[in-house]
Amino acid sequence: MNNNFTIKTSNAFVEHFLIEPYKNGTLDGLSFAVKDNIDIKGYKTSYGSKPWKDMHAKAVYNALCIDQILNCGAKCIGKTIADEFTYSLEGESYFFGTPLNPKAPDHVPGGSSSGSASAVACGLVDFSIGTDSAGSIRVPASLCGIWGMRPSLHRISEAGVLPFMPSVSTVGAFSNNIYTLEKVMRVLLRSENKEKRSIKNIYLLNDAFLIADASVRKAIESSILHLNDREGISLIPIKLSEIVGDHIDLNICNSKALRVLQTAEFSNTVGGWIETVNPELGPGFTASYNNVKNFDRTDLNEALFLCEKFYSKIKNFINDSDLFLFPTTPTVAPRKGALNNHETVLDFYDRTMAITSFAGIGRLPEISIPITSVNKIPVGLSIAAGQYQDEFLLSASRDLFGNITA
Amino acid sequence: MNNNFTIKTSNAFVEHFLIEPYKNGTLDGLSFAVKDNIDIKGYKTSYGSKPWKDMHAKAVYNALCIDQILNCGAKCIGKTIADEFTYSLEGESYFFGTPLNPKAPDHVPGGSSSGSASAVACGLVDFSIGTDSAGSIRVPASLCGIWGMRPSLHRISEAGVLPFMPSVSTVGAFSNNIYTLEKVMRVLLRSENKEKRSIKNIYLLNDAFLIADASVRKAIESSILHLNDREGISLIPIKLSEIVGDHIDLNICNSKALRVLQTAEFSNTVGGWIETVNPELGPGFTASYNNVKNFDRTDLNEALFLCEKFYSKIKNFINDSDLFLFPTTPTVAPRKGALNNHETVLDFYDRTMAITSFAGIGRLPEISIPITSVNKIPVGLSIAAGQYQDEFLLSASRDLFGNITA
Numbered sequence: 001m002n003n004n005f006t007i008k009t010s011n012a013f014v015e016h017f018l019i020e021p022y023k024n025g026t027l028d029g030l031s032f033a034v035k036d037n038i039d040i041k042g043y044k045t046s047y048g049s050k051p052w053k054d055m056h057a058k059a060v061y062n063a064l065c066i067d068q069i070l071n072c073g074a075k076c077i078g079k080t081i082a083d084e085f086t087y088s089l090e091g092e093s094y095f096f097g098t099p100l101n102p103k104a105p106d107h108v109p110g111g112s113s114s115g116s117a118s119a120v121a122c123g124l125v126d127f128s129i130g131t132d133s134a135g136s137i138r139v140p141a142s143l144c145g146i147w148g149m150r151p152s153l154h155r156i157s158e159a160g161v162l163p164f165m166p167s168v169s170t171v172g173a174f175s176n177n178i179y180t181l182e183k184v185m186r187v188l189l190r191s192e193n194k195e196k197r198s199i200k201n202i203y204l205l206n207d208a209f210l211i212a213d214a215s216v217r218k219a220i221e222s223s224i225l226h227l228n229d230r231e232g233i234s235l236i237p238i239k240l241s242e243i244v245g246d247h248i249d250l251n252i253c254n255s256k257a258l259r260v261l262q263t264a265e266f267s268n269t270v271g272g273w274i275e276t277v278n279p280e281l282g283p284g285f286t287a288s289y290n291n292v293k294n295f296d297r298t299d300l301n302e303a304l305f306l307c308e309k310f311y312s313k314i315k316n317f318i319n320d321s322d323l324f325l326f327p328t329t330p331t332v333a334p335r336k337g338a339l340n341n342h343e344t345v346l347d348f349y350d351r352t353m354a355i356t357s358f359a360g361i362g363r364l365p366e367i368s369i370p371i372t373s374v375n376k377i378p379v380g381l382s383i384a385a386g387q388y389q390d391e392f393l394l395s396a397s398r399d400l401f402g403n404i405t406a
Numbered sequence: 407m408n409n410n411f412t413i414k415t416s417n418a419f420v421e422h423f424l425i426e427p428y429k430n431g432t433l434d435g436l437s438f439a440v441k442d443n444i445d446i447k448g449y450k451t452s453y454g455s456k457p458w459k460d461m462h463a464k465a466v467y468n469a470l471c472i473d474q475i476l477n478c479g480a481k482c483i484g485k486t487i488a489d490e491f492t493y494s495l496e497g498e499s500y501f502f503g504t505p506l507n508p509k510a511p512d513h514v515p516g517g518s519s520s521g522s523a524s525a526v527a528c529g530l531v532d533f534s535i536g537t538d539s540a541g542s543i544r545v546p547a548s549l550c551g552i553w554g555m556r557p558s559l560h561r562i563s564e565a566g567v568l569p570f571m572p573s574v575s576t577v578g579a580f581s582n583n584i585y586t587l588e589k590v591m592r593v594l595l596r597s598e599n600k601e602k603r604s605i606k607n608i609y610l611l612n613d614a615f616l617i618a619d620a621s622v623r624k625a626i627e628s629s630i631l632h633l634n635d636r637e638g639i640s641l642i643p644i645k646l647s648e649i650v651g652d653h654i655d656l657n658i659c660n661s662k663a664l665r666v667l668q669t670a671e672f673s674n675t676v677g678g679w680i681e682t683v684n685p686e687l688g689p690g691f692t693a694s695y696n697n698v699k700n701f702d703r704t705d706l707n708e709a710l711f712l713c714e715k716f717y718s719k720i721k722n723f724i725n726d727s728d729l730f731l732f733p734t735t736p737t738v739a740p741r742k743g744a745l746n747n748h749e750t751v752l753d754f755y756d757r758t759m760a761i762t763s764f765a766g767i768g769r770l771p772e773i774s775i776p777i778t779s780v781n782k783i784p785v786g787l788s789i790a791a792g793q794y795q796d797e798f799l800l801s802a803s804r805d806l807f808g809n810i811t812a
Contacts, residue, residue: 022704039674060678061703064670064710071707154560157667157710158572159674166564166572190707190714261563264470268445268565272466297467298428301477301596304470304563308596 005102005122007078012099012118014046016078025072026183030126032069033119036079037086037131038171039063039160047162047270048082048112050095051279063160065129065171065188072187077125080115084285085270086131086164088112089139089352090339094282098336103145104377107333110140113174117144120174121406127175127184131161133168134262135329135356138382141174141368142328145378146406147181148174149394152387153363156188165265167307168258168360176406181367182394191391199396200321202227203238207250208326208355208382215374220327220381223372227400240358244313251350253310254357260303263295287345307361314362318386323396328368328380330355358384365390367397370406411508411528413484418505418524420452422484431478432589436532438475439525441518442485443492443537444577445469445566453568453676454488454518456501457685469566471535471577471594478593483531486521490691491676492537492570494518495545495758496745500688504742509551510783513739516546519580523550526580527812533581533590537567539574540668541735541762544788547580547774548734551784552812553587554580555800558793559769562594571671573713574664574766582812587773588800597797605802606727608633609644613656614732614761614788621780626733626787629778633806646764650719657756659716660763666709669701693751713767720768724792729802734774734786736761764790771796773803776812 007016014036021027036046039059046053062070070076081096083089091114092098099118101109109118113130117140120128130137132150141148149172156171171188175181185191204224209217227235241247271292274281281289318324330351339345359366364387368380383400385393413422420442427433442452445465452459468476476482487502489495497520498504505524507515515524519536523546526534536543538556547554555578562577577594581587591597610630615623633641647653677698680687687695724730736757745751765772770793774786789806791799 025707039678057682060681061673064674064706067670067703068707068710071704154573157671159671163569167560187707190711192711192715192718264473265563265565267467268470272445275466276463297473298477300470301431301474301593304474305596305598309598312598 005100005124007124010100010118010122010124011097012080012115012122012124013078014081014096014115015043019070019076021073021075022070023073026187027069028073030074030180031077032074033078033080033116033125033128034066034076035113035116035130036082037162037164038066038129040066040076040079043079045162048084048086048093048095049279051277055277059160061160064157066160068187069184080119080128083112083114084282086112086136087266087285087288089135089349090284091140092284092336094284101144101333104333107335107377108143110143110333112136113140117141117146117148117174120176121146127173127180129171129173131164132170132172133165134353134360137172137174138328138356138366138368139352142380143333143378145370145373145380146174146176147178147367147369148172149181149185149367150359150365151185151189151390152365155388155390163269165262165269167265168262178398178402182398185390185394189390194391196395197321197392199233199323199399200319201234201236202323202325203236205324205326205358206237206239208358211250211351211354212327212330216327216331216379219372219374219379223381224325243317244310248310250354250357253361254354257303257306257310258357258361259353260300261307263292264297264300267292267295267297310361311363315387320386320389320392322386324384326355326382328355328382332374332377332379363387365393367393369397369401369404371401371404411506411530413530416506416524416528416530417503418486418521418528418530420485420487420502420521421449425476425482427479427481428476429479432593433475434479436480436586437483438480439484439486439522439531439534440472440482441522441536442488443568443570444472444535446472446482446485449485451568454490454492454499454501455685457683461683465566467566470563472566474593475590486525486534489518489520490688492518492542493672493691493694495541495755496690497546498690498742500690507550507739510739513741513783514549516549516739518542519546523547523552523554523580526582527552533579533586535577535579537570538576538578539571540759540766543578543580544734544762544772544774545758548786549739549784551776551779551786552580552582553584553773553775554578555587555591555773556765556771557591557595557796558771561794561796569675571668571675573671574668584804584808588804591796591800595796600797602801603727603798605639605729605805606725607640607642608729608731609642611730611732611764612643612645614764617656617757617760618733618736622733622737622785625778625780625785629787630731649723650716654716656760656763659767660760663709663712663716664763664767665759666706667713669698670703670706673698673701716767717769721793726792726795726798728792730790732761732788734761734788738780738783738785769793771799773799775803775807775810777807777810
C-alpha cells in the first residue's frame with residue numbers, strides 16, 4: 001500500500017476538518033470520513049450538487065449514525081465527494097471532480113460513495129461512511145480494491161441522511177481490513193456479542209458469474225477455490241430462478257422490479273425538488289434523470305408486487321447459516337472517459353445493477369472483499385447473508401477471508 | 407352510525423377535492439382521504455404546520471402509497487388535518503382545529519392522524535390513509551371507535567411521506583370495517599394470495615392491561631371472553647419481562663429505548679428545520695419540542711442498543727401463527743381541554759406511549775378494533791402479529807372480529 005497520498009492528491013474530500021470524538025469507546029484512536037449526503041453539524045450537506053448545497057442551510061444536528069460513531073471514540077476528518085444526488089455508480093462528479101482510485105489511477109473509483117472509498121484506498125482514514133441503494137458502497141469498494149459493507153435494509157438509522165430511496169437505501173462503511181470494518185459496523189448495527197455460528201452452505205450465484213466479464217469470472221473463481229478444502233462447508237452453485245422461480249434471472253429482477261421502485265422513489269425524494277427549483281445539473285446526471293422524468297407512475301404496481309414477491313422467495317430460501325458468493329461487479333473499473341456513449345453506459349449500468357439488485361431486492365447484507373484483480377486492476381468478491389444476519393456475515397467474512405487486506 | 411356529517415361539520419379536512427382513480431382495480435368504487443403529511447401532486451403538504459406549508463412548494467408527485475391506491479380504482483376526496491409535525495397523540499391542532507370525534511363530540515379524536523380518523527368515523531369516506539410512529543393511527547382509531555392498522559415497519563414505502571422518524575414511522579389506514587381495511591392494506595402491502603393459516607397462541611400482554619384504566623381493562627377483558635370458547639386457540643397471559651427478560655416492562659421499553667430513538671430522529675428530520683427557520687409553533691408542540699431541544703445526543707448509544715436488543719427478543723419469541731391482544735390505549739378519549747397541565751399531559755403520554763411502544767420496538771403490525779366502550783365513549787382492542795405477518799394479522803382479525811363494525 002502506497003501511503004504517499006494526501007487529502008489534496010486523493011481529491012476525495014469536499015471539506016477537511018477535525019471533529020474530536022465525544023466519548024471513548026470501541027473505536028478509540030481511529031479516524032474516519034463521511035460521504036457528503038450525511039449531515040454533520042455546522043456544515044452544509046451538498047448531496048453531490050452545488051445548487052443543492054447553495055440552497056440549503058447548514059446541518060443543525062449530526063446524522064444519527066455519525067453521533068453513534070463519535071460517541072465511541074473515533075475522530076472525523078472531513079466530508080467526501082459523492083456523485084450528483086448519489087444517483088450514479090461511476091464516481092465522476094461534474095461539480096466536485098473525480099476522487100483518485102489509487103490502485104488504478106487512470107480508472108474511475110466507482111460511485112456514488114466515490115470519495116469515501118478513495119479516502120480509505122488512499123490510506124487517509126481508518127474507515128469511512130457511505131450509503132448504498134443500488135451499489136454505491138459495493139461498487140466503489142470493488143473498483144478501488146477495499147472492503148465495503150452494505151448492511152441489511154433498515155438495520156442502521158437513516159435519520160440525518162438525505163432522503164433518497166426509502167425502500168432501498170442503507171448506511172454502511174469502508175475499510176482496508178475486516179477487523180476495522182467489523183468494529184465500525186457493530187457500533188452502527190448496535191450489536192450484542194453473539195455466539196459464533198458455523199457456516200453451512202455457500203451458494204455461488206450463477207447469474208452473477210455469467211453476467212461478469214470472462215476475465216472477472218475467472219479471477220473470482222480462482223480466488224475462492226481454496227474454500228473447497230474447508231471442512232463442513234458445502235459450495236453449491238445456484239441460479240436465481242431456483243430461488244424465486246418463473247425463469248426469473250438477475251436482469252429481470254433488476255429491470256422489471258427493483259429499478260422501477262428505485263426510479264419511483266427517487267422521483268419523490270429528489271425529482272420533485274428538481275422540478276420545482278430547476279437547478280443546474282451535470283450532463284451525466286441529466287441523461288439518467290430523463291429516464292426518471294419519463295417514467296409512468298400509473299405502471300408501478302406490478303413492479304412493486306414483484307419486489308415483494310422476490311423478497312419473500314429469497315427470505316424463505318436462505319437459512320441463518322448460509323451465505324452467497326458472487327463477483328461484486330461484472331467489470332473492473334472503467335477507464336476515465338470510457339463510458340462516453342449510450343451503449344457503454346447502458347452496458348455498465350445494466351450489468352452492474354443486475355448483480356447489485358440481488359441484495360437490494362433481498363434486503364440482504366453484503367460485503368465486498370478486495371480479493372483479486374484483472375491485469376492489476378482490482379475487482380471484489382461479494383459475500384451476502386440472510387436479512388438481519390449482519391453479524392454472522394461479518395464474522396464469516398473474517399473467518400473465510402480475514403487475511404485479505406487492501 | 408349517524409351519517410349526517412358533512413365535510414364541514416366533521417372539521418376533518420384541510421382541503422377537499424376530487425382525484426379520480428387512474429385505473430380500475432380491487433378498490434373500485436371506494437373513496438378515501440389522505441393525511442396531510444403525505445404528498446398529493448399539485449397540493450402543498452402542510453405537515454400540520456402553517457409555516458411549513460407556506461415555506462414549501464406544491465408536491466410534484468403523489469407519494470408512492472397514493473399512486474398505489476389510485477392505480478387500483480379508489481378516488482381521493484381530500485387531505486385531512488394532522489397534528490403539528492405529526493408530533494402529538496391528541497388531535498387538537500393549533501393551526502387547523504380539532505376534527506370531530508363523532509361518537510364523543512366533547513372529546514378529542516386522538517392524533518396525529520386526527521382528520522383521517524374523523525373522516526372515516528363521520529362516514530365521509532370508505533377509508534383513509536394515515537401514518538403511525540408512536541401511535542398516530544392506533545390511538546385515534548381507538549379513541550374514535552374505528553378500525554385502524556399500522557403495518558410492520560418498512561413494509562409500505564415512505565416515498566413522498568414527509569420524513570419523521572425513519573426507524574419507527576409507517577404508513578397505514580383506517581376504515582369502518584375489516585373487509586375494506588384488508589382490501590386497502592393488501593394493495594399497499596403488495597400481497598399475494600396466501601394460504602389461510604390457523605391461529606395458535608394468543609398472548610394477552612399483561613403490562614398493557616395493567617397500564618390501562620380499570621374501566622378500560624374490564625371493558626376489554628369482557629369483550630374478548632368469547633375467545634376462550636374457540637377451539638385450537640390458547641389464550642396465554644404474558645408479561646413483557648418474560649419475552650425480553652431483565653425485569654423490562656413497557657414503561658422502560660418506552661422511556662429508556664424507543665422514545666430516545668424517536669426524539670433523536672425527530673431532531674434530524676424536523677428539529678433542524680425548526681432551528682434554522684424559527685417558525686411559529688403552537689403552544690402544545692412548543693412544550694413537547696422543548697424536550698427535543700434539551701435532549702443530549704451524546705447519550706443515545708445505550709438506548710439504540712436497547713431498541714435493537716428488545717427487537718431481537720420479541721422477534722425470537724413470536725411464532726408466525728401467534729398473536730398478541732391488549733388495550734390499544736390506556737384511556738378513552740380525554741375531554742377537549744382536559745390535558746391542560748403538565749401532570750395530565752405527562753400521564754396521558756407516558757401511559758399511551760408505553761403501550762404503543764410494544765409494536766414500535768418490535769416493528770410489529772397492529773390493528774385497533776372498535777370493540778367496546780366505557781360510558782359510551784369508544785376504546786379499542788389491539789391485535790398484533792409477528793413482523794411481516796401483516797396478511798396473517800388481517801385474516802386473523804377478520805376471523806376473530808369480522809362482525810365488528812364502527
